[in-house]
Amino acid sequence: MLRLSVCLLTLVSVPATAIADAVPTKEAAEEMFAERPFSPYANRSFPERPLWGDTHLHTGLSLDAGAFGNTLLPDDAWRFAKGEQVISSTGQPVRLARPLDWMVLTDHTDLMGFAPDLQAGKPGVLSDPKGLEWYEGYKAGGEEAGKAAFDIITNFSQMTLPEILLESYSPGADAFAFTWEQIVLAAEQHNDPGNFTAFIGFEWTSVPKGFNLHRNVMLRDGPIRALQVVPPVTQPPYGDTDPKTLYTWLEEYEAKTGGRAVAFAHNGNLSNGWMFPTEDTYHGGKVDEEYVQNRAKWEPHYEVTQIKGDGEAHPYLSPEDPFADYENWDVGNLDITELKTEDMLAGEYAREALKRGLMLEEKFGVNPYKFGMGGATDSHTSLVTAEEDNFFGKSVSVEPSPTRIEHPFIANDLGEIPGDLLVASGYTAVWATDNTRSAIFDAFKRRETYATTGPRIGLRFFGGWTFDDTDLETRFLADVGYTKGVPMGSDLRPRESDGAPKFLIGALRDPIGANLDRVQVVKGWLDADGALQEKVYNVAWSDDRALDADGNLPEVGNTVDIETASWSNTIGASELITVWTDPDFNPSERTFYYVRVLEIPTPRWVLYDKLRFGIDLPEEAQLIHQERAYSSPIWYTPGE
Structure with a gap:
């Protein structure tokens, strides 16, 4: 006890300034122990854990989601992704097993603002015969609502939407601008750097001939930059379905705002060979030096697995791979207005695209298909559920019920995609240094991401x-x-x-x-x-x-x-x-x-x-x- 007391007295007698002088500053300590500190976790600059999220989700603001009966708005979607329990559009309580770390909310840009007005029966919608027909179908519910929703989608893909509705819900219209502001401000409200990252984004919905060429866009920025613009659309005369027009918008966005953006393609399996072209012509032009440079610059990521099928590989393309036949959707294009043929498959799957990229790099010196892998739900319920035991489906019409398996994703005289083929997939893991917009975005740019079909x-x-x-x-x-x-x-x-x-x-x-x-x-x-x-x-x-x-x-x-x-x-x-x-x-x-x-x-x-x-x-x-x-x-x- 005596020796202990002496030691304590000796320690107490040391001036506080002397102790402070003996302890180096944070900067000095990091420099002093830069080579090999005792703590193996000190001085780390690399990402230490995966951050889980979804790059593709729709709320009731999207044209198709709202027409199918989704009444949940961005606030509901953000709260659900962060782990809160919400009530689905069909009145069912639902919650994730584990919250996500980040998300991109990607409502469709074409006819932005139309869906809520359709649900409310606004006079501007009912004044058009088609608008009235769709409203009556929506109000009838069930099968009639489904028919109305698919008729909207068909008119959209065939570019036969009523002119008055296009004019009222396209860039330049008040409803369009108001909806974009609603989306941007909701993301900003729920963005919580360090805990949860809410990205501002949208889906550019190019679907010429029913061939899926959709891209999701993610902004690195907040509302100060995002509200300087409105997102692009694909319906003429307000937009175009050629991917070059999206690349032009992205270039102009960065030049005007000083912000940064990237685009993600998805569901090449529904593009009938158009998603990953080579030297052949594609929709809008040829695969030339301009095309490969733009695609390499703006598309560093590909959504390889989601609700509408897994897009990694196909048994026809990879006959020696016994695991290539996983959740393939290979009937036809997005609305099955054209059936699939075997020669189309090579332009649809990620593995083949990665191979094609090597060939194009040999030719042009640039690899347009040098992308990272990710997964997403593409849910149109506002609910990012990729768990098999918690799957709330693609749209409100196939939220959990005893009959939902009987509802095909789509069916017509050419073919059918049965309801049991929907896939409870997927998520993207990002190796980012911080849970912030800048760190996660930068991880996407360097492609330090991976996809899963749902499990973490x-x-x-x-x-x-x-x-x-x-x-x-x-x-x-x-x-x-x-x-x-x-x-x-x-x-x-x-x-x-x-x-x-x-x-x-x-x-x-x-x-x-x-x-x-x-x-x-x-x-x-x-x-x-x-x-x-x-x-x-x-x-x-x-x-x-x-x-x-x-x-x-x-x-x-x-x-x-x-x-x-x-x-x-x-x-x-x-x-x-x-x-x-x-x-x-x-x-x-x-x-x-x-x-x-x-x-x-x-x-x-x-x-x-x-x-x-x-x-x-x-x-x-x-x-x-x-x-x-x-x-x-x-x-x-x-x-x-």
Whole structure:
């Protein structure tokens, strides 16, 4: 006790100024310990956790969503995304299992402001015969409301909307400007830097001939810049469906406001080959130097999975890939006014687009399809539900009910997309340094994003030349990854030796989700003969399985109980990490690599419906699936 007392007295006797002088300032301390501080978390400048969000959501302000009966407005959508419970348009209480970290609200720009006036039966709408017809259908509800909504969509895609309605709800009209202000100010109200990021955005809805060429636009900015403009439309004489007109708007927005913006395409699977053109003509012109430069500049991201089908790969294009047949929609264009043919598929899927990008880069020196991967819901209910057991559908007409599976997404004399094919997908994870507009936007620009079909799978993917198995011994995988290589979305650093590229990969299951089946690397390249090639490698997997002579891996198994719509994590792994070296690397070939992570089988949303509503499902309905994640690619260019 005596010695302790002496020590305490000695400490107390030191002047406070002396202690202050002994402690360096924050700046001095960071410089002093810049090389290797004791705390492994100090001085970090790289993103440390994924931020989860959705780049594509519609409220009752959108033309189609409002016509289908969505009465929820931006405030409802923002509150729901942040974790609050809301009441859906069909009167059902609904809440997310976990809040999102950020979101882009993307109401359609064409006829902005029309839907609320239609629902209210405003005189300006009822004065037109078509407007009156649509209002009566909307008020009748049920099947009649659905017919009215699809008639609006048909008139929109065929550009036969009534002139008086176009004039009243297009740029220059008070209703259009008021609605845009409403959207902008709602986003600003809910933006909470550090906690939740609300992006100002919109959907540019180009659909010539019913071929989907839609783009979502995300602004990095707040209302001071956003309200200096109004968003572009596609209906003449106020706009055009050629993507060049959107690129011009984006250029003019940045020049006028000093702000920044990006665009995201989606659902190439409904474009009948027009989404990813090559040397052929496309809607509006040819794929020339101007086109590839503009697309490379303005579209750094692609929405690869969502409610209207998964767009990573297709079995016709990737016959050697047993997992390419996942939630494909390949009947026709958006409104099935033209059926799909096999020659269209190559212009529709992300993997093939990434390959085509290598070919166009060889020709023009610029890769227009050098995009990062993301997922979104494209929900028209104002509800960003991508959970299988919490799926509120595409539109109000297919919110949870005993009959919703009987409602096709679309059906006509040419074909049908049955209701059970809707996909409860997806989300985008962003590796951003902060939960702010600037940090998340910048992560999109550098393509440090990945997509999932709904689960919050953790995924790290780094490329370099010197990774080895000792790097797997640390729990600080990202520290090694950023130090020795580059993250997803990047170009490999210049080749350092005669070796092949090495990739450091880590996948972690969703904490409340299913175990992982396997990790795969998808490689695409342009060979010496100018032919586009691809190969899928199994690089890490769970349980006691082994690759066969062809590199194929046995199935993981299936624990799904059909009677209870449940599964058990008695198979699979909670974590899979590996260092993988490309065994077939050719340094003269342009190449990309991305990671696909598969979960063990789990129930689809239709099985939950069967259990909860006690209904019979169509015999062909798929009851289980393997959810997945897709990383953004890493590219290799010869000579760089």
